[in-house]
Amino acid sequence: MATVQFSASSVSSKNLPSFEGLRPSAIRTSIYSPLRQGNLSLRSFRGLVVTAATTVTPKYTALKPLGDRVLVKIKTAEEKTVGGILLPTSAQTKPQGGEVVVVGEGRTIGKNKVEIDLKTGTQVVYSKYAGTELEFNGSNHLILKEDDIVGILETDDVKDLKPLNDRVLIKVAVAENKTAGGLLLTDATKEKPSIGTVIAVGPGPLDEEGKRKPLSVSNGNTVLYSKYAGNDFKGADGSDYITLRASDVMAVLS
Structure with missing residues (x-):
């Protein structure tokens, strides 16, 4: 009977940055089965790939978040240190920020309608484990609630963050x-x-x-x-x- 073995080298996070609390883009498995009856010899097959993020097919060209949700294009992970040293994928820090693409219509509190006070193109920082990742229009995005957005970042320095x-x-x-x-x-x-x-x-x-x-x-x-x-x-x-x-x-x- 075939068995499935997972190893540290079998986990691939290509094209997605890693971070503490890693959510890899793909999981590879090595599958082994016996070659001869009575003798369990090793035989490996091409690894199976399981995609973790939701992929929106190219036929859908628009996405409108509902309620108080926001669609954010995830910032690309840094591939080098400040000193210019190349970082392996496993050492790249997953960004906690990105650019607002589109916002929902807001929510109703009591008798009042509260709109989302964010504009397209705004650079934001969001909670580390918030939202749902998806691939849309060839880029990595995150759809999350407006309350999961920590603040607006108008510069590259976190000390300038507007909570x-x-x-x-x-x-x-x-x-x-x-x-x-x-x-x-x-x-x-x-x-x-x-x-x-x-x-x-x-x-x-x-x-x-x-x-x-x-x-x-x-x-x-x-x-x-x-x-x-x-x-x-x-x-x-x-x-x-x-x-x-x-x-x-x-x-x-x-």
Whole structure:
């Protein structure tokens, strides 16, 4: 009887960037079966390919998201480091950003119709695990809810991110290099900080009448936030930043 064997080398992520929490574009399997009766000799066949992303066939030339959904063209992954070193596919970071292609008609809250305040061509950053990937018009896209879009990025530096809804942008505090007793810490033993300074806030979430509710934190606040929340980014200056919902901020420090 034929058996199916999976190995690390059998996973292919060609043409799609990889990231922590990898969703590969294809999975290859090696299939083995006996050559002779009573002797299980190895015989390999061409690998089967299972596509993970949804492919929209070329006969469909238009896609209109429904409700509060947005279609985003995914940004291409960086293939080189800042120093010009080529990165293998497995080391390329999956982008968390892209360009707005088309938006839905919005949603109804109470008696009010709330439109999506995003324009075609806007560069946005979205939650790491949000949406459904699809191949459309020969490019990789993501269709996701408007609330899964973290903010608008008008430059290439995350410190300039304009948060949306109830999101806040925080510059993460630098990790301590020494213990309280004066012992030096290596990068591997440094505890990830969960303290930082708020540098931008969104307009607030919508209430039952479709009006914005102001957030409880503001620019300049030093805050303590949930350690496992949000999306991490590296700024152009090498600093660490995180975007998260205001509800993940636990306290303001002073």
